[in-house]
Amino acid sequence: MTKKLKDEILHDHNHDGVDRRGFLKCMAWAGTGALCVMQGGVLKSYSLSRLSDLGGGAAAGGELSFVQISDSHMGFNKPANPDVAGTLKAAVDKINGLSAAPEFMLHTGDISHLSKPEEFDTVDQILKGAKPKDVFYVPGEHDVLNDDGKQFLERYGKGSKGGGWYSFDKKGTHFIGLVNVMNLKAGGLGTLGHEQLEWIEDDVKHLKSSTPIVVFAHIPLWSVYPEWGWGTEDSAQALAYLKKFGSVTVLNGHIHQIMQKVEGNVTFHTAASTAFPQPQPGKADSPGPMKVPADQLRGILGITDVNYVRGQHALAVVDSSLA
């Protein structure tokens, strides 16, 4: 990707600073490694080869750079991907090959496939090979089977509250890890619950509205496709507590495909899986593992690189496939 790409807002119908057509055009490039950045209301896109121009300042200028991986499903061994350890290793290689080294990683859940200890152990082992040594986890529904999440909390929940939610700060950006895969009710969607919502309200109460916020949770916090359970019942309340902030980025997993939505100051983004893809909403009978020709698999699995450059409202989110 050596070509320089450039898109600017031409039509701002909703007066929210986003030119939908420009944005969508930009997103079409995202799969091939383009970077879309909102700068003062103007959406600009840059090819991945120029990422160092933006992210190069990350290490020097106190800017922030991290990676999101998701849905490693260690233990899955069906035809959609008989080697999920191999594709997770490929994701680590991809991370290690990024020009701007990320400082840490977020794993947005479904670390394991069946909550087995050896599955968690294998993921821990593989991620030890990644350059960023700090990894922050939130559970997926596959991580809390059989024991109401006790094992997950023991392994990854140090310092967390309740069902495993927590927050931390990195270079002035406030990160909030949420749990929406526990106490699921029949016929329902993901759920945060009263106790966690109250904690969120309290957690952000004293933060300045200029603080960039990153929320990460497994099931999408917006209604992607309720028929398949792709949504969270009470996320609106959580987002209401974040209304005052000028920049909110929501990072989710669960649906095993990249989707993005911008609503005012909130950018929602879901990551690809490192294990297997799932069909687009409504394009199949059910949201199960989707088989693709073997030579196409790694082009559909991937990682997400996120950079925050001071002075810009939105975090720059770049998805790269494993192939």
Add this chain to the structure above:
Amino acid sequence: MRRRVWILVLAAPVLAAAVFLVSGPGGFTARAEQGQAASAEVKVDNFSFGPATLTVPSGTTVTWTNRDDIPHTVVSDDKVFKSKVLDTDEKFSYTFTKPGTYGYFCSIHPKMTGKVVVQ
């Protein structure tokens, strides 16, 4: 001629009743003791339970078999029964002794719901 026919006609229902009595409740108990209690199956596939509503007599053992390529669970809405995680081809059985309607769902994919109606 007519009389004979008349006797035969009368005898038939009496004979039928006798046969019925012999194979009555006593006979059913014997069958149960031989381990032939009623059983029924629910197939778990494509993120759904089939049949979604299963109607069975009291005393039936229902067996759920996961034919999907993703794990599922079978959890009663009212905490009456709960399976461990079922990977592909794994089964869970529960014997329903009390009449009633038992709603259940998959706790991993809560949009998957089913019902067993016990009569």
